[in-house]
Amino acid sequence: KAGVTQTPRYLIKTRGQQVTLSCSPISGHRSVSWYQQTPGQGLQFLFEYFSETQRNKGNFPGRFSGRQFSNSRSEMNVSTLELGDSALYLCASSSEQGRSPLHFGNGTRLTVT
Amino acid sequence: AQKITQTQPGMFVQEKEAVTLDCTYDTSDPSYGLFWYKQPSSGEMIFLIYQGSYDQQNATEGRYSLNFQKARKSANLVISASQLGDSAMYFCAMREGVTGGSYIPTFGRGTSLIVHP
Numbered sequence: 001k002a003g004v005t006q007t008p009r010y011l012i013k014t015r016g017q018q019v020t021l022s023c024s025p026i027s028g029h030r031s032v033s034w035y036q037q038t039p040g041q042g043l044q045f046l047f048e049y050f051s052e053t054q055r056n057k058g059n060f061p062g063r064f065s066g067r068q069f070s071n072s073r074s075e076m077n078v079s080t081l082e083l084g085d086s087a088l089y090l091c092a093s094s095s096e097q098g099r100s101p102l103h104f105g106n107g108t109r110l111t112v113t
Numbered sequence: 114a115q116k117i118t119q120t121q122p123g124m125f126v127q128e129k130e131a132v133t134l135d136c137t138y139d140t141s142d143p144s145y146g147l148f149w150y151k152q153p154s155s156g157e158m159i160f161l162i163y164q165g166s167y168d169q170q171n172a173t174e175g176r177y178s179l180n181f182q183k184a185r186k187s188a189n190l191v192i193s194a195s196q197l198g199d200s201a202m203y204f205c206a207m208r209e210g211v212t213g214g215s216y217i218p219t220f221g222r223g224t225s226l227i228v229h230p
Binding site: 033042043045048056058088090092099101102103104105106107109 | 146148150155156157158159160163165204206217218220221222223
């Protein structure tokens, strides 16, 4: 099975711009979740989608949004970028079985200047 | 309160020796799962091992084993025969309510492991 694919790997944006990140889950996985990783805050949960519906949301401002398509692919959007949004953004997919782990992509490293 | 605590920011080990990475957790849910992930410098998080709260035996996966002490709420990762490629960040994570439903794990701050030749 192909793993979780995230594109692009690297992004450089300027403050005020917006950005869209993409994630293709493992085939058959309907749950896709997004995480922000920074040296200061560690790994923080952004949101989770299941069957095109946002099922859970972390404690992030409304500038962070996402969606999931019928083929389970997911996108994450950040509008009005701030310097503090510079981070590694990780996407993960999982099956619904309780013991199933998260399967992560390689991440998108976003730098905001 | 921290749900997952990893008290060792950095660890060093000699190649071929064993190393234990500590993880303590806090939950009132009787049904939970504990995971360990490895993150090399490339960034990808790699799943290593899983322990369910109702599992009677400690989990093992190749060179990885989990020392699960339920009463102490501890789930330490043991890596036997360390290799240079084991140098990475290691994260302990917990998922509560593993009987089904939404999946929002809580991650620790991680431990940086460096394996010396």
